[in-house]
Amino acid sequence: MPRPRQALLTRERIVAAACELVDADGLDAFSTRRLAAMLGVRGPSLYNHFATKDEILDAVADNVIADVDISMFTRLEWREALRDWARSYRAALAAHPNIVPYLARGPGRRHTALTMADAVYGALVRAGWPPARATHVGALMRYFVAGSSLGSFARGFVGDPGIYDERYPHLSQAHRLADHQRSVDDGAFELGLRALIDGLSRTYEEVVGPLSPLPPTAQAH
Incomplete structure (x- = not known):
């Protein structure tokens, strides 16, 4: 044949x-x-x-990371770049949460993951962050994004109001959380992201020097 x-x-x-x-x-x-x-x-x-099986999983992991936009690190100020990258990173991981524990081991030899790490670290160092601090910032952002992608806080609460009786007096509305899953989880992520970048901005000024104000459009985001 x-x-x-x-x-x-x-x-x-x-x-x-x-x-x-x-x-x-x-x-x-x-x-x-x-x-x-x-x-x-x-x-x-x-x-x-x-x-090997791990080579297959490496390829799956790199395929997921390939969906993360890193172009902002060549065109935006580091605070704006971190913000936009974190959103893209979270979206890619949240679409495939079961692979996140494998990704959490680190980039290993994976080309796409190493390219992303290089882009983040390089942008931070160019912005004036000392190399050790730039490493800390990259690690911190990965912890935050990976953790937020593993599951839903809101969906962790069952919809039965009877569960939240007098033993949990402050959770009388917890049964409603799952119905508002997206707004709760997205709101928590955005709050955490803003707090992280605000905190990093203060650390930058302590370690490196004064920061220029962000343009109003960037602050609004």
Whole structure:
């Protein structure tokens, strides 16, 4: 029989299927056996493209990070850049929360993750942050964004008002939180982001020197 014109299996197909599996069932349930079955191939076929299971997960993780916009670090003042980057970063992770624990290990050898880390660190150092402090800022932002992407605060409260009886006198409206999940979670993120950048601005002035005022449009955001 003539060979097919296109390979039945590609790295892109493997990564897309692996991402779907992780999104659906989490990291603990992910296996190359399940991935091969989903793709309709034998397990060893995967190893023509990836040497190990971790290489597949690395590719999934880098695909997620590829959705993060880092262009602002070449065109915006560092405070504005951190703000816009954090929003884009959170959106990418929140779309795939099950991969976040894997991403939290750090960039490893992943090209896209290292490119993002380089962009953030480079922008902070160019702005005058001492290298050690720039490292701290990058780590702090990652902790904050990753934590906010792992789950929903609002959805953690059940909708049964009977749960919140006299033992929890300050939670009489907690059963309503899940109905306002987006506004609660987005509001908490934005409040935390503003507090972080305000605090970092004060630290910058203590460590480096005075900051120029942001333009009014940037302050409004």
